[in-house]
Amino acid sequence: MNLLIENWLPVRTRDGHRTWVSPADLSRSDLVAFDAMRPDFNGALAQLAIGLLQTTSPAETSVAWGRLLKTPPDQATLHDWFAPHRPAFEWDGDGARFMQDFDLRTGTGETQSIAGLLIETPGDNTVKNNADLFVKRGQVGHLCPHCAALALFTLQLNAPAGGAGHRTSLRGGGPLTTLLIAEARPAETTSLWHSLWLNVLPQRTFEAHGGGSDDTAAYLKFPWLASVQAIQADGAQTTAMQVHAAHVFWAMPRRIRLDLEDVSAGLCDLCGRESAVRIQRYLTRPQGLNYKGAWSHPLSPYYQTKEGMLPLHPQPGGLGYRHWLGWVLGMQNDKRKIAPAAVVGTYFGTPTEQRTGLRLRLWAFGFDMDNMKARCWYESTLPLYELGDCTPQAQTQLRDDVGAWLDAAELVASYLRGAVKEAWFSHDARGDLSFVDASFWSATEAAFYQLLRDRIHAVRQTETTVCTLGMSEQWRNQLTTTASRLFDLDLVGSTAIERQNPARIAKARRQFVKNLAGPKLRTVLALPVPATQSKTTIKKAT
Structure with missing residues (x-):
């Protein structure tokens, strides 16, 4: 079975049906999205398709790239690519197999159940301790070849720590991926091709971004075509300069080879389709490719650390508007520096007239990992409105404004968290109050996006400085009103009266209101700060 010819990619057609196609069909106008049975598989499919197109595309310049966006290549052309x-x-x-170790054979590795390819599968220690409370053991025992291929590629993309010598992925365990996707407008016919091609860079841009070796040996792109030792000596590391730039899409940290001899016929435990070959086990061994150094994956945003720029990973609390600026335009202040994914930064960094004119959204997804345990899969799409029509000057102005809004929201969230803690507990109490932050960010999300849409519309109209005081004041009012309501009604105020400490609550609320009305919040938003804040004003607010 060859994965470039096989109809193995699950997709959804414009009329809502699921079908399976080959990679050469990805430019069909009736395909609108991938449609796997698991969300992490959909994310992996998108990255596989983008990686394949980036590796094979003949589009050297942005002009050639733009022509292929407007006029997708036909099936025959993609076959040729x-x-x-x-x-x-x-x-x-018997030879090299996609994403499988070149040397591994029966008797040279440890045998594992095929369910081990799924990241959330309980480990041996969890099963031994009978601690598989939410994700149960024994749910998956047989996979058809199509699902096994997807599971293996998904694992190699997201590989968490797996014990001594079992490497994490090139971007670490469970990396965050952000992709541009095209929205369908009534007057337009957008397809899956548009959402994929938006994340493929012109080859000159990609090569300048990724660096890498000038050696054209195939195994430097696709590491399963040779022994691990052909790239990396025993005990050594693999850096970006040792391999081809396209290697970032085909990284293979785990040494795995599927057992295709001990198989059976029946229904696949994931897709439910009948298969003459159901895979039950795989072989594995440690000491795969150990990715270290300054790798830069074009589909992930990065953040600054003492060790340099590192890829972002989803964290508890999910994906929301507080991430919008860093993932879309990037941000830098005294506390942090975040650079958007190269495909996003390149798109919004091109001259306005060279952009597509499509209505876009940002698709963000990834596993929240706690070492080798998958805590959650997070996925969200963030609106971009007409950002693609904004000039670089307008983007700079927008970056400053939105940065101040997010700083203000973080400040108010900290005020609310502190007030709830003081109202409920003694000063030195310890505990997880992340649910307070989650409630606040969720309650202010709709208002943020409404304000963002208005702000983007405003900066598109003129390149001169647009007065932001009104919008900033509106945002301050929204933040303080929402935080007060959460404290009074949803959090502290919802506690049974017999369990409350009225004196402690009153004291916490007075300080909370004082903080909200104080000069610090107004300073963050660049709003005028009164020369004096009378005690009467604060008392009335209380």
Whole structure:
């Protein structure tokens, strides 16, 4: 089975049906999205398709890239793009297999159940301690070849720590991925192709971004075509300069080879389809490719650390508007520096007239990992409105404004968290109050996006400085009103009266209102601060 020819990619058509297509069908106008049975598989499919197109695309310049966005290549053209790379996408046989270790054979590795390819599967220690409370053991025992291919690629993309010598992915365990996707307008016919091609860079831009070796050996792109030692000596590391730039899409940290001999016929435990070959086990061994150094993956945002720029990972609390600025335009202040994914930064960094004119959203997704445990899969789409029509000057102004709004929201969230703690507990109490922050960010999200849409519309109209005082004051009122309501009604005020400490609550609320009305919040939003704040004003607010 060759994955460049096989109809193995689950997709949704414009009329809502699911079908399976080959990679050469990805430009069909009736396909609108991937439609796998698991959300992490959909994210992996998008990255596989983008990686394949980036690896094979002949579009050297932004002009050539733009032509292919407007006029997608037909099936025959994509076949021609992919044909030279077909040996790398063989799924079975005695030789090299897609995403499987070149040397691993029966008797040379440890045997594992096929369920181990799924990141959330309980580990041996969890099962031994009978601690698989939410994700149960024994749910998956047999996978069809299509689902096994998806599961294996998803694991290699997201590989968490797996014990001594079992490497994490090139971007670490459970990286955050952000992609541009095209929204369908009534007057337009957008397809899956548009959402994929938006995340493919012109080859000159990609090569300048990724660096890498000038050696054209196929195994430097697709590491499963040779032994691990061909790239990395025993005990050594793999850096970006040792391999081809396209290697970032095909990284293989885990040494795995599927057992295609001990198989059975029946229904696949994931997709439910009948298969003559159901895979039950795989072989694995440690000491795969150990990715270190200054790797830069074009589909992930990065943040500054003492060690340099590192890829972002989802954290408890989910994905929301507080991430919008860093993931879309990037941000830098005294506390942090975040750079958007290269595909996002490149798109919004091009001259306005070279952009697509499509209505876009940002699709963000990834696993929240606690070492080798998957705590949650997070996925969200963030609106971009008409940001693509904004000039660089307008984007700079927007970056400053939104940065101040988010700083103000973080400040008010900290005021609310502190007030709830003081109202409920003694000063030195310890505990997880993240639910307070989550309530606040959720309650202010709709208002933020309404304000953001208005602000983008305003900066698109003129390149001169637009007065932001009115919008900033509106945002301050929204933040303080929402925080007060949460304290009074949803959090502290919802506690049974017999369990409350009225004196402590009153004291906490007085300080909370004082903080909200104080000069610090107004300073963050660049609003005028009164020369004096009378005690009468604060008392009335209380």
